[in-house]
Amino acid sequence: MHPSSSRKRVRVGALWDPHPYQLRLPRPERSSVVYGASDQNQTNLISNLPDCLLSSILSVLPIRDAIRTSVLSSRWRDLWKLNPLHFDDSSIAFDHIASPLSPFQTQVKTFEALNSIASVHPGPIHNFRISRLREPAFHCEIDTLMQTLTRKGIRDLSLSFGHRDQLRYRLPSSFLQCQTLRKALLSDCFFLPSPVVNSCFPNLRDLTLEFVFLWDHLLQCLLESCKQLEVLQLINCSGLQYVRLNCAKLQKFTIHERNHGGYVNEEVHAKEVVIEDAPELRSLRFGESTVNHTRISVKHVHKLEVLGFFSMNASMRIGNTFFKSYNQREMSVNRSMDLPTVKKLAILVIGPFNCSLFSDVLRCFPCLETLYIKGSIGQDQHIGFWEQQAPFGFCEHHLKSVTMIQFCGRGAEVEFVKFFVEHGQVLQRITLICEDELTADRVTTLRCELCLENRASMHLEVEILHKYDFIPDSCEWASLFYTSF
Numbered sequence: 001m002h003p004s005s006s007r008k009r010v011r012v013g014a015l016w017d018p019h020p021y022q023l024r025l026p027r028p029e030r031s032s033v034v035y036g037a038s039d040q041n042q043t044n045l046i047s048n049l050p051d052c053l054l055s056s057i058l059s060v061l062p063i064r065d066a067i068r069t070s071v072l073s074s075r076w077r078d079l080w081k082l083n084p085l086h087f088d089d090s091s092i093a094f095d096h097i098a099s100p101l102s103p104f105q106t107q108v109k110t111f112e113a114l115n116s117i118a119s120v121h122p123g124p125i126h127n128f129r130i131s132r133l134r135e136p137a138f139h140c141e142i143d144t145l146m147q148t149l150t151r152k153g154i155r156d157l158s159l160s161f162g163h164r165d166q167l168r169y170r171l172p173s174s175f176l177q178c179q180t181l182r183k184a185l186l187s188d189c190f191f192l193p194s195p196v197v198n199s200c201f202p203n204l205r206d207l208t209l210e211f212v213f214l215w216d217h218l219l220q221c222l223l224e225s226c227k228q229l230e231v232l233q234l235i236n237c238s239g240l241q242y243v244r245l246n247c248a249k250l251q252k253f254t255i256h257e258r259n260h261g262g263y264v265n266e267e268v269h270a271k272e273v274v275i276e277d278a279p280e281l282r283s284l285r286f287g288e289s290t291v292n293h294t295r296i297s298v299k300h301v302h303k304l305e306v307l308g309f310f311s312m313n314a315s316m317r318i319g320n321t322f323f324k325s326y327n328q329r330e331m332s333v334n335r336s337m338d339l340p341t342v343k344k345l346a347i348l349v350i351g352p353f354n355c356s357l358f359s360d361v362l363r364c365f366p367c368l369e370t371l372y373i374k375g376s377i378g379q380d381q382h383i384g385f386w387e388q389q390a391p392f393g394f395c396e397h398h399l400k401s402v403t404m405i406q407f408c409g410r411g412a413e414v415e416f417v418k419f420f421v422e423h424g425q426v427l428q429r430i431t432l433i434c435e436d437e438l439t440a441d442r443v444t445t446l447r448c449e450l451c452l453e454n455r456a457s458m459h460l461e462v463e464i465l466h467k468y469d470f471i472p473d474s475c476e477w478a479s480l481f482y483t484s485f
Contacts, residue, residue, distance in 0.1 A: 088129040089114050107133055115145055124153040124180075131160045136167040146175050153180040160187035160210070168213070176200035187211055191218055206231040213239045223247055230280075240270040246277040252306075253278070255294075256287020256480050269293040275300070282306065287480040288348055288374070291316070295326060301339060308346025308372065308477055312357055321364050330357060338364045346477045349375025355385045355412075368394040372477050374405040378412030385412070386419040395423045403475065406467075407432040409442075414449050421450050427457045431465070438466045 089110055110132050118125065128149055133142065149157065161169050169189045176191075181201055187210040201207075204226045214237050223229065229247055233254040234240075245253065255273060272295040275281065283306040284298060291314045298304075301319035310316070315326045321339055324331040342365050355378050362368075378385070402420055407413060420427060432446075443464050452462060472478035 252283040309348040
């Protein structure tokens with residue numbers, strides 16, 4: 001280092017001179033803002049932001065982290081309370097390394113935590129989800145919690161207890177009159193046998209009932225009270241016999257029974273489902289088991305976009321297009337009354353298969369974009385049928401995706417897929433889920449049989465998978481299957 005007395009001045013803008021002298025610029029003055037300082041001394045920069053911005057920041061944090069910010073300073077102590085509460089008990093974790101908690105102790109601490117949060121938070125409470133309290137011993141305490149949620153304007157509520165064979169949670173009558181509730185998922189609950197008041201859930205738009213015991217009159221009273229209902233899902237709901245739906249604003253309806261332990265509980269199947277008046281209906285989804293056991297009738301299908309499972313062998317009536325009674329041998333198809341609004345169709349193949357009837361069914365969906373098929377399409381005697389079929393309107397202009405589940409690779413099935421390969425001008429993907437074990441040679445053979453070199457769409461991709469390699473979550477109809485993969 002040269003002594004300071006020997007330093008030379010350097011002219012600003014001069015060319016760089018490789019001289020050992022150093023150019024030292026003056027150090028900038030220290031900022032008056034000190035991060036992490038206490039409130040009594042100096043304020044940090046982020047704490048100077050207005051409450052609305054800080055509240056927006058906390059709103060994207062998990063509730064656990066948002067509450068933790070209250071220990072930073074008095075400035076942050078109550079900021080997390082300014083946001084509407086969005087709470088999920090699955091986000092609660094306990095530190096019990098020294099002495100592990102029993103399942104019951106974990107539930108006790110979970111309830112204490114969620115009850116404390118709901119009581120301390122001044123509201124409103126927009127979302128609240130309970131899924132970890134599985135002991136009937138908590139039912140009385142949950143009644144008090146439900147009163148708190150109702151008082152603080154709950155909008156989205158999910159109650160899932162997972163009791164199954166134990167005592168289900170009884171919904172308090174006061175909860176039925178909640179004015180602010182917009183969306184509800186009620187699992188393993190039951191309603192009181194007293195008549196439902198006319199004012200129950202007046203603003204409810206989305207209702208899912210799962211493992212709930214219902215009866216026809218109760219469901220009818222609920223639907224008559226829920227004037228704003230747009231989405232209704234009935235999943236493994238026992239006790240129903242004849243379901244009648246008259247919902248002016250209903251857009252999506254789903255009813256299905258999941259398979260448990262390799263058998264179907266006959267008590268969860270309604271004998272008949274009739275959708276009498278639902279002019280806004282856009283999505284109609286039936287479980288595979290429901291189609292096999294329930295008579296289905298839908299009158300208004302003018303705006304229907306999603307339909308499945310549809311079965312030619314089930315007792316089903318869809319508008320004026322399809323009709324099959326319980327004792328009728330084959331389905332009647334009125335091709336003059338097609339369904340041009342349907343974009344997604346899931347077909348369930350049950351029992352004997354009629355290629356001609358199946359062809360007539362497909363022609364009733366001229367604007368179809370997505371086609372799912374579960375079951376075997378035809379037998380060896382149907383070989384050559386699809387080569388003789390004239391092109392379908394949806395195949396040339398609309399169809400983008402075809403998925404076949406339980407594909408066996410028979411000649412008739414290969415010809416069916418080959419038909420779409422050669423005529424699907426906008427087709428993007430064909431997925432074949434095979435039952436039999438696949439080898440590299442078998443896959444190569446199938447791809448050769450499909451004549452992919454003659455595909456009408458250059459963007460077409462064909463995927464051939466074994467059923468154990470198939471990810472059910474990738475299929476939107478997987479939840480309606482009778483058996484899982």
